[in-house]
Amino acid sequence: MPTTIDTAFLDTMPPNVAVQFFDRVAATPDAEAFRFPRGEAWESVTWKQAGDKVEALAAGLIALGVEPEQRVGIASGTRYEWILADLAVMCAAGATTTVYPTTNAEDTVYILGDSESRVVFAEDDEQVAKLAAHRSELPHVTKVITFDGTTDGDWIISLEDLAALGAEKLAEQPDVVRTTSQAIRPDQLATLIYTSGTTGRPKGVRLRHSSWVYEGEAIRAQGILSESDLEFRWLPMAHSFGKVLMSTQMACGFAAAIDGRVEKIVDNLGVVKPTFMGAAPRIFEKAHDRIVLMQAAEGGAKEKIFKKAFDVGLEVDRRKREGRSVPIGLKVQHGLFDKLVFSKIRDRFGGNVRFFISGAAALNRDVAEWFGVAGIKILEGYGLTETSAGSFVNHPDRNKFGTVGPVFPGSEVKLGDNDEILIKGPGVMDGYHNLPEETAKTLTSDGWLRTGDKGALDEDGHLVITGRIKELFKTSGGKYIAPPAIESKFKAICPYASQFMVLGDERNYCVALITLDADAMAAWGEENGMAGASYADIVSSDGVQKMVGDYVDELNSHLNRWETIKKWRILEQDLSVESGELTPSMKVKRNVVQENNQALIDEMYA
Incomplete structure (x- = not known):
C-alpha cells in the first residue's frame, strides 16, 4: 500500500521565497550555508553572512527601480554569486529569468527580450558581449551587473557596485527589503525559466513563489534530507533541478558546496565529501x-x-x-x-x-x-x-x-x-x-x-x-518502437557509449546514430596503437567498428525482432550543447541531430 505523508505543512508554509530565506537565516544564523572555491581553497559563509549580502543586493535592485514581478535576467554558470543574485531578485519582489551561459547570442537576446528583463546579471565579459552587441534589441535592459567582467561605470556595473547602492538605500530605509519581501503574495511570479526544449523556440515557464516554497517544504516533509546533510551542487542553476535544490536547502537547512565546473565534479566530491548530490x-x-x-x-x-x-x-x-x-x-x-x-x-x-x-x-x-x-x-x-x-x-x-x-x-x-x-x-x-x-x-x-x-x-x-x-514511432510494418528504452539498454551494455539515437519512423527497419565518449576513446587509442590520433580517426578504425558492432549484436539479442538495429553509423564527433544537438540538461535534440545527419541516415536506408 502507498505510504501517506501528513500534508499539514501546506497550511504552515512561508508565504514566499524571500520570507522562507529570511526565516532560515533567523533559525540557524551561525550554521554553514554555502562553501565555494576561491582559487585552490574553499571559502565558507554562514546563513547570517549570506543573508546580509542578499539584503544589500536586494536593496540595490530596489534602488535601481526594480518593481514587483519585473524580470531580472541571470546569464551565468553555477556559482555562489548566481545564488546571491537569484535570492536578491526574489527578496526585492522581482522575478528571475534564467539564461544558460552556453546559450547563443540570438537565443539570449530572445529570452531577455521576450521576458522584458529590466536588469541582467552577466557572469563575465563573454556574457556581457552578447548583450552589448545587441543592445538596440534590448530596450528594456537598463543595467547590466557583472560578476567578473569589465565595467563601464554606467550601463555595466559590478556586484560590489550594486551592494554599495544597496548599502545607501538601507541607510535611508533600513527595513526596505524586509517590508518588500513580506508584501510578496504567494501567487506572485518568482521565476521565468525558458525551457531549452528539443524543438522550436524556448518557452518561458511562469512559476510562482508558492511553487518553490512548496517544493522545498514537500521534500522536508518526506524526511529525505535534514540540517546535518551536505550537498555538492554543480547542476546548472538556470535549470529547474538546480533551483529546486536551493528551495530544499532553505526548507531543510543543510549546507551546500557550489561549483558548476563539470570537469571538476569527481575531484570536488573527493574534497567536499558530501552526503548527497543531484545530477542528470x-x-x-x-x-x-x-x-x-x-x-x-x-x-x-x-x-x-x-x-x-x-x-x-x-x-x-x-x-x-x-x-x-x-x-x-x-x-x-x-x-x-x-x-x-x-x-x-x-x-x-x-x-560520505x-x-x-x-x-x-x-x-x-x-x-x-x-x-x-x-x-x-x-x-x-x-x-x-x-x-x-x-x-x-x-x-x-x-x-x-x-x-x-x-x-x-x-x-x-x-x-x-x-x-x-x-x-x-x-x-x-x-x-x-x-x-x-x-x-x-x-x-x-x-x-x-x-x-x-x-x-x-x-x-x-x-x-x-x-x-x-512524441518519441514513440511506428515502423512501416505497423510496430510501435520506444527509442529511449533501446537507447538506454545500449548505454548499459557499451561502456564507451556517449549517445545512441534510434531512428525508423515509417521505415521498414530501425537504424542508429552512435557517438562514443571522447576520453574513453583516447584511452582506447593509447592501448591499441593509436596514441594521439584524432577522435574521428579512432572511431572509424576497424578495431572500434568491430567492437561497437559486437555491442550492437549483444543489444539486438535482448530486443524483439522488429526493434533490432539493422544498420548503424558512428558519428565523427560527439553531440554537444555548443553544436545545438543537446539541451543544457543533456537531452538529445532529436530533430537537430536528424537534420545534421540526414544524408547518413538516407544512406542506411538506400
Whole structure:
C-alpha cells in the first residue's frame, strides 16, 4: 500500500521565497550555508553572512527601480554569486529569468527580450558581449551587473557596485527589503525559466513563489534530507533541478558546496565529501563507464575480482529485494568484496554519500543497480520545469529500481488518454509566458498538467515512466518502437557509449546514430596503437567498428525482432550543447541531430 505523508505543512508554509530565506537565516544564523572555491581553497559563509549580502543586493535592485514581478535576467554558470543574485531578485519582489551561459547570442537576446528583463546579471565579459552587441534589441535592459567582467561605470556595473547602492538605500530605509519581501503574495511570479526544449523556440515557464516554497517544504516533509546533510551542487542553476535544490536547502537547512565546473565534479566530491548530490543520468553513466574501463585496462586478477564482486553484490541485492535470506557463505564473500572493491568506489565519491538524486532524464536501471551494489543509492525522481522540477522521488528506505517514486505530498497524479501522466498540485506552473495557446494545450481547464510522458502506477503508488508520447514511432510494418528504452539498454551494455539515437519512423527497419565518449576513446587509442590520433580517426578504425558492432549484436539479442538495429553509423564527433544537438540538461535534440545527419541516415536506408 502507498505510504501517506501528513500534508499539514501546506497550511504552515512561508508565504514566499524571500520570507522562507529570511526565516532560515533567523533559525540557524551561525550554521554553514554555502562553501565555494576561491582559487585552490574553499571559502565558507554562514546563513547570517549570506543573508546580509542578499539584503544589500536586494536593496540595490530596489534602488535601481526594480518593481514587483519585473524580470531580472541571470546569464551565468553555477556559482555562489548566481545564488546571491537569484535570492536578491526574489527578496526585492522581482522575478528571475534564467539564461544558460552556453546559450547563443540570438537565443539570449530572445529570452531577455521576450521576458522584458529590466536588469541582467552577466557572469563575465563573454556574457556581457552578447548583450552589448545587441543592445538596440534590448530596450528594456537598463543595467547590466557583472560578476567578473569589465565595467563601464554606467550601463555595466559590478556586484560590489550594486551592494554599495544597496548599502545607501538601507541607510535611508533600513527595513526596505524586509517590508518588500513580506508584501510578496504567494501567487506572485518568482521565476521565468525558458525551457531549452528539443524543438522550436524556448518557452518561458511562469512559476510562482508558492511553487518553490512548496517544493522545498514537500521534500522536508518526506524526511529525505535534514540540517546535518551536505550537498555538492554543480547542476546548472538556470535549470529547474538546480533551483529546486536551493528551495530544499532553505526548507531543510543543510549546507551546500557550489561549483558548476563539470570537469571538476569527481575531484570536488573527493574534497567536499558530501552526503548527497543531484545530477542528470549522464553523469552517473560516465562515472560508471570510467570505473569499469579502468578495471578492464588493468586486466588479470584485479579485473576478475572486480567482476566477481559485482556478481556477488547483485545476487545479495536481488535476494534482499525479494525478501529471501542471504546464505552465510555469500555474506562472507560480500563483506570481503566490500573491503576490496566497493569501499574504494565509495571513496572516489568522497566516502560520505548517503545517496545521489537523479533527474532530468531516464536513469538506466543497470547503472542504478551497479551503484547500489557498490553501496551508493541513486534515488530517481521525476518532474518537469512546468512542475517546478520535483513531482516524484524515491525515498532512501523505499527505493524501487525502475520507478521514480511516489508523488509529492500535496500533489496528485493520474493517467489520461494513451496512459499520459497528468499532474496537479502547488508546483504546477501558471502557464507559458505570452503563449496562451500553448498554455491551453498543456493545462486542462481544471488544473491538470499534461506531461507528454507515458506512465504506469504500481501497487505502492510508485510511478514508472514507460516512454515519451512524441518519441514513440511506428515502423512501416505497423510496430510501435520506444527509442529511449533501446537507447538506454545500449548505454548499459557499451561502456564507451556517449549517445545512441534510434531512428525508423515509417521505415521498414530501425537504424542508429552512435557517438562514443571522447576520453574513453583516447584511452582506447593509447592501448591499441593509436596514441594521439584524432577522435574521428579512432572511431572509424576497424578495431572500434568491430567492437561497437559486437555491442550492437549483444543489444539486438535482448530486443524483439522488429526493434533490432539493422544498420548503424558512428558519428565523427560527439553531440554537444555548443553544436545545438543537446539541451543544457543533456537531452538529445532529436530533430537537430536528424537534420545534421540526414544524408547518413538516407544512406542506411538506400
